[in-house]
Amino acid sequence: MDVVSPELNSLLPDEIMDTEAIEDVPQSQPESTTSQSEPSDDTSIPMETDTPMASENLGLCSDATSTEHTRALTTSTATDSPLSISPGSQLPISISSTSSPILTLKPTLATSTATTKTTDSVTGTSVTTSGLQKLTAPFTISAANHQIILNKVASSQATEAAKSAGTPPQVIKQEGQKLLVTAIGKSGQPIVLQLPHTGNKPGISQTAADTKSPAPQFKVVTIGGRSDLKPVVGSVGNQVTTLQAQQLKTVQVTLTELYVSSVFKQMNINVRLNIIATADVLLLAKTLHKPHNTSIQSLPGKKIAISPLKTPSKNIKPVQSVAVGGVGGSQFKTIIPLATQPNVQQIQVPGSRFHYVRLVTATTASSTGQPSGPSTSSIQTAKPMVVSTGAVRMSVPIVPPQTMKQVAPKPLTSAAQVVTTTQTQQRLIMPATPLPQIQPNFTNLPPGTVLAPAPGGGNVGYAVVPAQYVTQLQQSPFVTLASSSSFPASAGIQTQARLPLNGLSAAETTSRPRKPCNCTKSQCLKLYCDCFANGEFCNNCNCNNCFNNLEHETERLKAIKTCLDRNPEAFKPKIGKGKEGEADRRHSKGCNCKRSGCLKNYCECYEAKIMCSSICKCIGCKNFEESPERKTLMHLADAAEVRVQQQTAAKTKLSSQISDLLMRTTPVVSSGGGRLPYTFVTKEVLEATCECLLEQAKKAEQTHQPRAEAERMILEEFGHCLMRIISSAGKAKADCASINC
DNA sequence: GAGTTTGAAACT
DNA sequence: CAGTTTCAAACTC
Numbered sequence: 018m019d020v021v022s023p024e025l026n027s028l029l030p031d032e033i034m035d036t037e038a039i040e041d042v043p044q045s046q047p048e049s050t051t052s053q054s055e056p057s058d059d060t061s062i063p064m065e066t067d068t069p070m071a072s073e074n075l076g077l078c079s080d081a082t083s084t085e086h087t088r089a090l091t092t093s094t095a096t097d098s099p100l101s102i103s104p105g106s107q108l109p110i111s112i113s114s115t116s117s118p119i120l121t122l123k124p125t126l127a128t129s130t131a132t133t134k135t136t137d138s139v140t141g142t143s144v145t146t147s148g149l150q151k152l153t154a155p156f157t158i159s160a161a162n163h164q165i166i167l168n169k170v171a172s173s174q175a176t177e178a179a180k181s182a183g184t185p186p187q188v189i190k191q192e193g194q195k196l197l198v199t200a201i202g203k204s205g206q207p208i209v210l211q212l213p214h215t216g217n218k219p220g221i222s223q224t225a226a227d228t229k230s231p232a233p234q235f236k237v238v239t240i241g242g243r244s245d246l247k248p249v250v251g252s253v254g255n256q257v258t259t260l261q262a263q264q265l266k267t268v269q270v271t272l273t274e275l276y277v278s279s280v281f282k283q284m285n286i287n288v289r290l291n292i293i294a295t296a297d298v299l300l301l302a303k304t305l306h307k308p309h310n311t312s313i314q315s316l317p318g319k320k321i322a323i324s325p326l327k328t329p330s331k332n333i334k335p336v337q338s339v340a341v342g343g344v345g346g347s348q349f350k351t352i353i354p355l356a357t358q359p360n361v362q363q364i365q366v367p368g369s370r371f372h373y374v375r376l377v378t379a380t381t382a383s384s385t386g387q388p389s390g391p392s393t394s395s396i397q398t399a400k401p402m403v404v405s406t407g408a409v410r411m412s413v414p415i416v417p418p419q420t421m422k423q424v425a426p427k428p429l430t431s432a433a434q435v436v437t438t439t440q441t442q443q444r445l446i447m448p449a450t451p452l453p454q455i456q457p458n459f460t461n462l463p464p465g466t467v468l469a470p471a472p473g474g475g476n477v478g479y480a481v482v483p484a485q486y487v488t489q490l491q492q493s494p495f496v497t498l499a500s501s502s503s504f505p506a507s508a509g510i511q512t513q514a515r516l517p518l519n520g521l522s523a524a525e526t527t528s529r530p531r532k533p534c535n536c537t538k539s540q541c542l543k544l545y546c547d548c549f550a551n552g553e554f555c556n557n558c559n560c561n562n563c564f565n566n567l568e569h570e571t572e573r574l575k576a577i578k579t580c581l582d583r584n585p586e587a588f589k590p591k592i593g594k595g596k597e598g599e600a601d602r603r604h605s606k607g608c609n610c611k612r613s614g615c616l617k618n619y620c621e622c623y624e625a626k627i628m629c630s631s632i633c634k635c636i637g638c639k640n641f642e643e644s645p646e647r648k649t650l651m652h653l654a655d656a657a658e659v660r661v662q663q664q665t666a667a668k669t670k671l672s673s674q675i676s677d678l679l680m681r682t683t684p685v686v687s688s689g690g691g692r693l694p695y696t697f698v699t700k701e702v703l704e705a706t707c708e709c710l711l712e713q714a715k716k717a718e719q720t721h722q723p724r725a726e727a728e729r730m731i732l733e734e735f736g737h738c739l740m741r742i743i744s745s746a747g748k749a750k751a752d753c754a755s756i757n758c
Numbered sequence: 759g760a761g762t763t764t765g766a767a768a769c770t
Numbered sequence: 771c772a773g774t775t776t777c778a779a780a781c782t783c
Contacts, residue, residue, distance in 0.1 A: 611765075
């Protein structure tokens with residue numbers, strides 16, 4: 018579910034693409050123009066899903082791994098999905114292509130992930146369906162007109178009509194199923210995917226749910242790279258397909274310059290990235306810019322790779338990129354692009370595991386579940402899209418950018434504005450609009466949440482929202498984001514998002530706020546700056562001439578690019594995460610300490626509380642397991658920590674006892690008496706006082722203080738205790754006096 | 759708080 | 771890739 022601009026793709030660290038949702042497609046044969054359907058062996062890719070439902074996955078994936086340009090788009094639909102690819106059914110799918118390739122649809126039981134890594138050299142596109150059994154279908158693709166036609170025979174007329182009429186979306190009806198794919202890259206040139214009726218297919222098991230769920234059967238998938246994507250028109254619902262209930266259907270498309278837009282009527286879109294969308298339209302796309310390759314390649318046992326369609330242009334317009342949470346455990350960054358164009362903008366954010374995803378939304382006219390009539394592209398209802406990523410389930414308003422202006426203002430509490438999530442470490446992408454109904458509720462945003470108006474004043478704005486934002490969304494479920502020029506980025510709405518740093522979990526990092534930086538010369542746009550290095554915006558820092566904010570997003574993005582050019586892993590955590598605890602944690606590059614003995618915080622290893630390893634180039638290292646210096650240091654640190662804790666506990670106890678005593682003895686205090694009541698010195702107070710004195714004695718002993726000094730420290734502490742008692746008594750007296758008066 | 763030390767990042 | 775410079779954090783006084 019990632020959309021990454023070609024330029025960005027090359028810059029992104031591997032980890033950014035590191036998602037379980039991404040599926041490495043074996044390098045297909047460049048010369049291959051046809052792909053054979055897979056035998057009956059279920060080699061389909063198992064996909065993770067929240068629900069153990071049988072699912073079907075239809076994926077068009079460009080195959081490329083060298084540059085790791087992900088161009089995969091996956092849309093999974095839950096049961097009732099109009100995409101009626103039934104498990105175990107054979108789906109004849111053909112693509113009208115000059116090369117006449119054949120695609121294979123392979124159903125799998127599990128909900129599939131549709132992300133595929135591609136490279137520039139990739140020339141293949143795969144279409145897979147997951148279900149109970151594999152589906153094989155002829156699949157042809159036409160690069161010339163950017164059309165992919167499934168079930169060519171059945172849809173020939175529709176294809177012809179599309180070509181002649183140039184009408185972008187085309188719906189092919191077949192046995193209660195409609196699947197339409199439109200190539201955005203070349204508007205007016207639809208890619209039609211037609212799915213045959215599966216009810217009569219052998220091996221398909223009819224279920225009661227199937228027969229009673231007359232959900233509209235249509236899917237529209239838009240493929241292309243143009244920003245002028247038109248909303249897919251919902252079509253009249255067709256007859257009920259089999260296995261709709263309790264089944265997930267996944268459409269997976271990966272193509273060059275590929276946008277996939279699917280319009281599902283009354284469908285839950287369940288992506289393997291655990292995206293469950295109740296919105297009518299979920300458009301997830303990832304762009305590829307591998308032009309002019311029309312060969313279709315067979316992916317061994319997995320997918321049939323179809324080479325990316327000829328891209329309309331190498332100059333991909335900026336696109337709105339939306340990162341959608343991936344598989345559980347991954348780090349996700351909420352990226353809300355600041356779109357200057359209606360529909361497209363690319364986002365760049367440093368940090369690991371960022372998902373550069375484009376979420377292009379389209380909606381259907383109704384969310385009621387009723388089959389929509391022949392649709393129109395003007396579906397303007399902003400609807401909440403429930404996205405579930407692992408444990409995350411969030412409701413994100415999905416509003417077609419091109420129709421945002423038509424959305425009627427709604428109260429801030431509108432469901433369409435509700436963004437909720439139940440999992441941390443998820444980064445959400447939420448469309449922002451200038452519309453009043455989705456104006457941000459800043460009071461609900463965590464400190465540092467980044468919201469900024471689109472520089473170009475586009476009708477859709479996005480902001481980069483750190484993972485913590487999502488976390489805090491749990492406490493403030495009603496959050497809205499919007500692009501607006503009415504608020505400055507520096508108005509305390511930027512978040513100190515922290516990526517996994519030094520191997521610490523996000524929870525660890527978030528638990529302690531990052532220290533503010535003090536950069537003076539780097540403009541906070543170099544890795545000297547911890548904020549920048551951690552992929553954060555500066556907030557409440559002491560830096561001068563800071564450019565690490567949305568006000569200087571252009572410079573910031575440029576700096577990010579520079580850093581990534583210099584080191585593609587610049588924003589990755591330096592401390593690898595150990596598999597079995599801290600023992601496996603180690604610095605990715607190792608330190609180079611020369612004078613600190615690696616026992617000071619100058620050393621990145623020591624700072625991360627890990628031992629130096631063989632990859633370190635340090636001189637005179639004392640930061641190893643058996644190092645006596647290190648052990649001594651650790652013991653001292655531990656002892657100090659314990660002392661502090663004990664002292665704190667003792668003082669807290671003393672204060673508590675005094676307070677408790679005050680509560681019990683205050684009435685006794687005479688308002689006019691000049692003598693402090695000795696009743697304050699109770700057994701509890703004495704005990705607490707003694708504990709404080711003992712702690713002082715221990716402290717003096719551990720620090721090897723002379724006897725005189727130790728006595729002084731104890732007496733001093735005793736004085737402090739007495740002062741507290743006296744102060745409390747005096748306060749009680751005053752309070753009592755005031756009450757009596 | 760000012761000055762020094764340190765090592766990573768940046769630069770050549 | 772190595773050497774140098776720059777930089778900001780860590781540290782000391």
